[in-house]
Amino acid sequence: MTNGDRDETLRVRDIFDKFAPKYDRSMQRWERILFVGGREWLGAQASGDVLEVGVGTGRNLPHFSPTVRLTAIDISPQMLAVARRRAAAIDRDVDLRLGDAQALEFADESFDTVIFGLCLCSIPEDRRAVVEASRVLRAGGRIALLEHVRSPLMIIRAGQRLLDPLAVRFGGDHLVREPAQVLRAASFEIEELQRSRWGIVERAVARKNAPA
Ligand SMILES: C[S@@+](CC[C@H](N)C(=O)[O-])C[C@H]1O[C@@H](n2cnc3c(N)ncnc32)[C@H](O)[C@@H]1O
Numbered sequence: 001m002t003n004g005d006r007d008e009t010l011r012v013r014d015i016f017d018k019f020a021p022k023y024d025r026s027m028q029r030w031e032r033i034l035f036v037g038g039r040e041w042l043g044a045q046a047s048g049d050v051l052e053v054g055v056g057t058g059r060n061l062p063h064f065s066p067t068v069r070l071t072a073i074d075i076s077p078q079m080l081a082v083a084r085r086r087a088a089a090i091d092r093d094v095d096l097r098l099g100d101a102q103a104l105e106f107a108d109e110s111f112d113t114v115i116f117g118l119c120l121c122s123i124p125e126d127r128r129a130v131v132e133a134s135r136v137l138r139a140g141g142r143i144a145l146l147e148h149v150r151s152p153l154m155i156i157r158a159g160q161r162l163l164d165p166l167a168v169r170f171g172g173d174h175l176v177r178e179p180a181q182v183l184r185a186a187s188f189e190i191e192e193l194q195r196s197r198w199g200i201v202e203r204a205v206a207r208k209n210a211p212a
Pocket residue numbers: 009012013016027053054055056057058059060073074075076079099100101102116117118119122123124
């Protein structure tokens with residue numbers, strides 16, 4: 001990782017540390033507008049040993065089956081503190097850890113499912129995070145993601161391009177990313193791809209194939 005990548009990672013961590021007390025309230029609004037049913041869908045994709053990357057305040061935690069063995073990481077101690085309170089409140093057994101998606105601390109082939117919920121947009125090096133996810137997944141394991149992405153509609157995309165520099169600067173949030181392309185570039189096989197809300201919202205499931 002370059003010094004620039006490290007600086008950007010710390011900058012994003014600080015943004016989310018500050019945002020943590022307000023995150024849940026702000027997110028409730030976006031869930032009504034853009035992500036209706038998305039968290040339920042995401043939770044339903046998880047099976048076996050599950051890693052949630054960028055768990056944030058733990059808004060996906062209630063949606064995982066009690067049968068999955070759940071580990072979750074986030075770069076922001078303050079977001080993680082809220083997730084710990086949520087996990088305790090709902091009595092969800094989860095191994096919550098501070099960690100960087102771009103350099104996971106886990107051994108190769110440790111998980112059956114890796115979940116990204118609205119966080120590939122925030123991780124400075126999203127490609128590296130997907131390569132790391134691939135490393136810690138077992139062959140045949142899956143990534144499931146819910147993200148806001150670049151719209152295929154020209155007028156919406158133009159608006160996203162206009163707002164993107166501000167969103168990145170003040171929210172650490174990239175508006176014009178294409179996670180499905182990143183998954184394909186990392187040799188994942190896309191099994192399911194859904195777009196909604198003017199093409200801004202993406203749900204995807206992708207499988208790590210066994211080496212040939
Ligand atoms: C928009 S929030 C999404 C939180 C949660 N997944 C959700 O669905 O509400 C993005 C999260 O990604 C985390 N994040 C950003 N960069 C990260 C990194 N390099 N490693 C781990 N987490 C990171 C942020 O701290 C933040 O909690």
